[in-house]
Amino acid sequence: MKPPDARHSQAEDARLLTDQNELARQEALNGLRQFxxxxxxxxxxxxxxxxxRFRPSHLLHLHRLALEGISSYAGTWRPASIQIEGSRHQPAGAHRVPELIEELCDYVNDHWQECTPIHLAAYxxxxxxxxxxxxxxxxxxxRAASYLIPCLRAGYLLPGKQTIPDQISQNKKPYYEALEAADAxxxxRGTVDLSAMENLLAExxxxxxxxxxxxATGGHVTLPSAKENPSS
Incomplete structure (x- = not known):
């Protein structure tokens, strides 16, 4: 299946804003608060x-900031089933969400040292x-939670104005394609294959x-090729 150009959630949601201009303004403000x-x-x-230690409370906090003033479900798990328009994947029922989130957090915590930051972020x-x-x-x-992982593993907030989440927001198609590849x-096959997402995040x-x-250099520095060996 050709990956979609967009994936959108379809669910009953108690919207607090209906004016599109006001919604866009609030989403932009919330994005800054979330970062x-x-x-x-x-x-x-x-x-x-x-x-x-990665915890469900981290995800709930980040979500609350993203949807504050927009949805009455800000900072809470969904209360019912949901569909993703543009994707064949059917998410599990709402009753399984807390358990699955716990498993997600356990995976990150259990593999914190042995896996690369890019792998954990992709996961x-x-x-x-x-x-x-x-x-x-x-x-x-x-995207916010994923970005948290490499920053903590690096030991500092990664520098740069065009962060990974910013770049994904500007061009979501490769991101959707990577999600679809992992879903498939x-x-x-019942396997965790995050190669497409890992490659995207690394890029x-x-x-x-x-x-x-x-x-810092005015664009005047040329990086050596990865194949070059300075000591040779």
């Missing part, structure tokens, strides 16, 4: 006395969308960091 929350989480959990991005625990804002919450691997991270280098 500020990621920054605060990074700063808090980098303190030795606040060792990080959070895909699995949260696969569970689709919210009536709306699943994508926004998955899970449904057809976006590289762009984010190269932008920092270009800004």
């Amino acid at each position: 500020d929350a990621v920054v605060e989480m990074v700063e808090y959990h980098l303190q030795p006395e606040h060792r990080f 959070v991005m895909w699995r949260l969308n696969w569970i689709h625990p919210f009536t709306d804002g699943n994508g926004r919450t998955s 691997a899970w449904s057809e 976006l991270l590289a762009r984010q960091l190269v932008e920092v280098l270009d800004h």
Whole structure:
């Protein structure tokens, strides 16, 4: 199946805003608040006395900020079944959401040291969308939560204005394609294959960091090829 150009949740949602201009304004404001929350989480959990463990409360907090003033379900799991328009994947019933979220968090915590940050970020991005625990804002919450992982593993907030979530928001098609590829691997073979999502996140991270280098050097530095060996 050709991956869709868009995936949208279809569920009963108690909308607080109907005016599209006001909705766009609130979504933009909430996006800034959500990113500020990621920054605060990074700063808090980098303190030795606040060792990080991924918890459902992190996801609920990020979701509340994304949907605050937009939906009465902000910061709560969806109360009913949901469909994803443009995707063959059918998320599990609402009664399974808390259990599946716990399993997601356990995967991250259990593999925190042995797996790469990109793999864990890709897993959070895909699995949260696969569970689709919210009536709306699943994508926004998955991108914020996913970005939290490599920042904490790096030990600092990753530099760059065009962050991974920003770049995905500007061009969602590769992101949707990576989600569909992971969905297909899970449904057809029962395997976790995040290669497409990992490649995408690695590429976006590289762009984010190269932008920092270009800004610092005025674009006058050429990086050596990965195949070059400076010691040879």
